[in-house]
Amino acid sequence: MKIALLIAWREYAENARTKGFWFSLFLFPAILVLSIQVPILLEKKGTPTRHFVLVDASGSFEPLIVQAIADQDTRRADEALREFARGKNVPEPLSRFVKTNRELDLAGWKKDAGAAYLQVPGFKPPNPKFKRIPLPSGVPAKGSLDTVAQDLRPWLRDDRKLPVDGVDRELFAAVLVPDDLEQLARSSAASAESVAGSKPAGIQYWSGNLADTALLDLVESTINAELRRREYVARGLDPAAIRTIEKSRAPVTSLNPKKASGTEQVGMSDRIRQWLPSLFVYLLWVAIFAISQMLLTSVIEEKSNRIIEVLLSSVTPGELMIGKLLGIAAVGLTMLSAWIFAFVGIVLWKAAGISPAEAASAGGMAQVPGDLAGIIRTTWLIPAFALYFLLGYLQYAGLILALGSTCNTLKEAQNFMGVIVLFLMVPLFTLTYIPRDPNGPLATLLSWIPLYTPFVMMNRVTADPPLRDVIGTLVLLIAFTSLVLWGSGRIFRAGILRTGQPPRLLELLKWLRNR
Amino acid sequence: MPPALELRNVTKTYGAFTAVDDLSLTVPHGCICGFLGPNGAGKTTTLRMILEIIRPTQGTISILGSPSALAIRNRIGYLPEEKGLYKKMKAWSVIAYFATLKGLSRRMARERAFQLLERYGLKDFAEARTEALSKGMGQKVQVLAAIAHDPEFVILDEPFSGLDPVNQTVMEDIITDLRQRGRTVIFSTHVMAHAERLCDRLAIIARGRKLFDGTPEEARRSLPCRVRLQSADSIVRLQGLPEVASMISAGEGRWDIELTDGANPQAVLEACFTAGIRLSSFQFTEPTLHDVFVKQVGSDAKEATFR
Numbered sequence: 001m002k003i004a005l006l007i008a009w010r011e012y013a014e015n016a017r018t019k020g021f022w023f024s025l026f027l028f029p030a031i032l033v034l035s036i037q038v039p040i041l042l043e044k045k046g047t048p049t050r051h052f053v054l055v056d057a058s059g060s061f062e063p064l065i066v067q068a069i070a071d072q073d074t075r076r077a078d079e080a081l082r083e084f085a086r087g088k089n090v091p092e093p094l095s096r097f098v099k100t101n102r103e104l105d106l107a108g109w110k111k112d113a114g115a116a117y118l119q120v121p122g123f124k125p126p127n128p129k130f131k132r133i134p135l136p137s138g139v140p141a142k143g144s145l146d147t148v149a150q151d152l153r154p155w156l157r158d159d160r161k162l163p164v165d166g167v168d169r170e171l172f173a174a175v176l177v178p179d180d181l182e183q184l185a186r187s188s189a190a191s192a193e194s195v196a197g198s199k200p201a202g203i204q205y206w207s208g209n210l211a212d213t214a215l216l217d218l219v220e221s222t223i224n225a226e227l228r229r230r231e232y233v234a235r236g237l238d239p240a241a242i243r244t245i246e247k248s249r250a251p252v253t254s255l256n257p258k259k260a261s262g263t264e265q266v267g268m269s270d271r272i273r274q275w276l277p278s279l280f281v282y283l284l285w286v287a288i289f290a291i292s293q294m295l296l297t298s299v300i301e302e303k304s305n306r307i308i309e310v311l312l313s314s315v316t317p318g319e320l321m322i323g324k325l326l327g328i329a330a331v332g333l334t335m336l337s338a339w340i341f342a343f344v345g346i347v348l349w350k351a352a353g354i355s356p357a358e359a360a361s362a363g364g365m366a367q368v369p370g371d372l373a374g375i376i377r378t379t380w381l382i383p384a385f386a387l388y389f390l391l392g393y394l395q396y397a398g399l400i401l402a403l404g405s406t407c408n409t410l411k412e413a414q415n416f417m418g419v420i421v422l423f424l425m426v427p428l429f430t431l432t433y434i435p436r437d438p439n440g441p442l443a444t445l446l447s448w449i450p451l452y453t454p455f456v457m458m459n460r461v462t463a464d465p466p467l468r469d470v471i472g473t474l475v476l477l478i479a480f481t482s483l484v485l486w487g488s489g490r491i492f493r494a495g496i497l498r499t500g501q502p503p504r505l506l507e508l509l510k511w512l513r514n515r
Numbered sequence: 516m517p518p519a520l521e522l523r524n525v526t527k528t529y530g531a532f533t534a535v536d537d538l539s540l541t542v543p544h545g546c547i548c549g550f551l552g553p554n555g556a557g558k559t560t561t562l563r564m565i566l567e568i569i570r571p572t573q574g575t576i577s578i579l580g581s582p583s584a585l586a587i588r589n590r591i592g593y594l595p596e597e598k599g600l601y602k603k604m605k606a607w608s609v610i611a612y613f614a615t616l617k618g619l620s621r622r623m624a625r626e627r628a629f630q631l632l633e634r635y636g637l638k639d640f641a642e643a644r645t646e647a648l649s650k651g652m653g654q655k656v657q658v659l660a661a662i663a664h665d666p667e668f669v670i671l672d673e674p675f676s677g678l679d680p681v682n683q684t685v686m687e688d689i690i691t692d693l694r695q696r697g698r699t700v701i702f703s704t705h706v707m708a709h710a711e712r713l714c715d716r717l718a719i720i721a722r723g724r725k726l727f728d729g730t731p732e733e734a735r736r737s738l739p740c741r742v743r744l745q746s747a748d749s750i751v752r753l754q755g756l757p758e759v760a761s762m763i764s765a766g767e768g769r770w771d772i773e774l775t776d777g778a779n780p781q782a783v784l785e786a787c788f789t790a791g792i793r794l795s796s797f798q799f800t801e802p803t804l805h806d807v808f809v810k811q812v813g814s815d816a817k818e819a820t821f822r
Binding site: 003006007010014017018301304305306307309310311312313314315316497 | 563566568569584585588591593594595597598599600601602603604612613615616617657660661
């Protein structure tokens with residue numbers, strides 16, 4: 001056993017020294033952090049102010065749109081100020097309006113500071129998202145909309161720039177509102193048919209950027225709301241009453257019959273409970289896949305270098321095999337624990353930055369760490385993960401060792417590896433299906449295939465699968481893993497010293513039968 | 516005290532092919548034994564069987580008094596024919612790793628590794644990864660890895676192959692150092708010069724069979740002495756001498772004369788003077804191991820290349 005541990009230690013040290021290992025160690029947390037931080041950063045700094053022109057032939061919508069954009073700017077500035085007040089070094093007198101829970105009493109502050117409430121030392125209000133600018137000189141606003149659009153083309157195509165406050169800017173979009181918009185809207189509502197013909201009708205939104213539709217959405221919703229308001233008034237309805245009516249909602253509560261009475265309500269915690277195993281399955285998969293490759297490379301290196309001969313004059317094939325299995329398992333465990341610690345750490349860190357008010361609006365995100373801890377405490381998630389990692393790894397490692405010992409070069413082995421990978425893909429495809437019906441026929445069937453048992457049972461672990469499935473598949477998995485290890489031990493012993501052509505299937509069977 | 520190594524009627528077959536055929540061999544303690552033979556003679560197979568990496572089909576092997584090499588593996592060192600090292604490991608750590616597998620403590624193994632690297636001129640490469648070493652250096656590192664645990668019995672399979680003359684000398688130094696410390700060494704080669712300089716005993720095998728086993732002196736004595744002379748005169752009269760076994764003309768007045776066993780070449784020279792044969796050259800050569808080898812395995816070696 002001492003020898004096996006020596007081999008395991010070298011295996012671990014060698015693999016832990018590779019760049020690939022460190023890369024994979026940090027890649028997962030890095031992706032996790034980036035996927036959370038990048039949208040926030042983009043939101044903060046990202047998009048510069050977009051400039052647009054607005055021509056309203058009817059004249060009645062223009063102030064509304066301008067107002068809507070101003071409102072949006074105010075909302076964003078307010079939010080940024082709230083965020084600023086939550087940080088450190090909040091200057092006087094703003095700090096007096098920060099409550100003990102680090103929430104800013106914005107209304108109080110606005111009342112106190114008046115119109116200059118955004119002028120706080122150290123605080124930089126966000127750039128406005130959209131800014132309306134006057135038409136370029138030489139483009140008359142009085143002509144028909146088609147003429148205006150025609151005249152604006154060079155700017156919209158970016159052939160010409162528009163000077164704004166002395167700086168040349170791109171024209172992001174042109175919004176052209178016809179004077180007969182009200183009639184158009186009314187007739188379209190009546191006929192329930194599209195009025196779109198060969199000629200563009202209604203609001204014309206000209207922009208080379210097809211991806212960012214925020215401005216169009218804003219214009220549309222503003223105008224639609226106004227059109228509806230006018231229509232209500234025209235029909236003698238009270239717009240305020242309508243707004244109240246539109247706010248009414250039928251309350252919905254999701255309930256889970258499996259839980260004790262009084263706690264049936266389905267919350268965030270239950271959703272996490274349903275989906276968390278998928279994350280663990282994914283980790284399991286990535287870990288097993290990555291370290292299988294390491295194992296294969298390591299076996300092939302010793303074989304193709306003929307180091308194996310020196311080794312076998314010092315150690316038995318059994319010791320060598322156990323040493324390798326242990327060493328690579330340790331590499332996998334290091335990787336997995338680093339990932340899980342990183343995951344928990346990042347969740348806690350992000351959750352700590354969420355205020356109770358936001359938490360309420362985000363559907364209880366703030367309770368996530370508590371929920372996670374609760375789930376981890378009350379379910380078999382972590383022990384099952386450890387168990388299934390171990391068995392799943394041993395099972396695939398056995399196959400890989402047998403494969404590696406019969407091949408002379410990595411290239412040769414990779415051909416066969418393809419088959420194993422193909423088998424390994426299945427649990428990845430079913431990853432998202434199984435939580436939807438964790439005790440359904442597909443999940444049950446796959447659970448009973450030893451190659452998939454670790455992944456699928458891991459996927460089902462928080463769904464209280466029937467005891468028959470848990471025990472049965474586990475026994476089958478252990479039996480199958482033992483069989484694989486026993487067989488691969490024999491093939492390993494016979495194959496590891498062999499050079500030349502890989503053995504035929506018949507030969508393999510012979511190796512299995514005798515020593 | 517039993518011999519360091521004893522093979523008794525060892526046979527190894529692979530299906531219909533016999534790699535080693537009824538081989539018996541004894542190597543006493545503290546001697547250097549050369550294992551000579553053409554390619555495919557069964558040298559490597561025999562060495563692997565001695566190490567218990569593979570098992571003989573028939574026969575018994577006893578090494579350092581034990582029937583199993585694996586049971587006493589810490590007392591044996593082995594350099595295989597095909598040389599390879601862990602590419603990403605440093606030279607000293609490869610040596611130390613193999614030494615720990617042979618039972619040395621980590622600290623001891625590290626110490627030994629640096630000691631050996633320094634002694635054999637590789638001190639500056641101790642921290643280099645083995646993939647950065649030249650072939651010769653790599654091979655030296657591998658030999659050092661094989662002897663780092665100071666084994667009593669060292670088996671070297673083709674230790675000289677692929678080494679330049681300078682490094683061949685270093686390798687010879689390593690082997691003589693081992694002898695000086697009373698270790699038993701068995702190495703295979705097909706370069707006779709090394710065997711001639713190093714071996715206390717040698718065994719010649721071809722096609723799996725042992726053709727000779729004994730000291731180099733015995734090997735040389737197994738071949739008759741030869742005289743090569745050149746003369747414009749007729750030398751037919753020498754034919755009658757009891758010392759002369761055969762005479763072959765090499766053309767242009769040159770003759771190769773094979774002497775009978777134990778004959779003194781001086782007698783031939785005297786006979787020339789008395790017969791008035793004017794010699795333009797007279798050369799007496801002792802047979803070399805090369806001659807022995809060619810004589811013993813000549814036909815086998817040629818066949819082997821076609822097999």
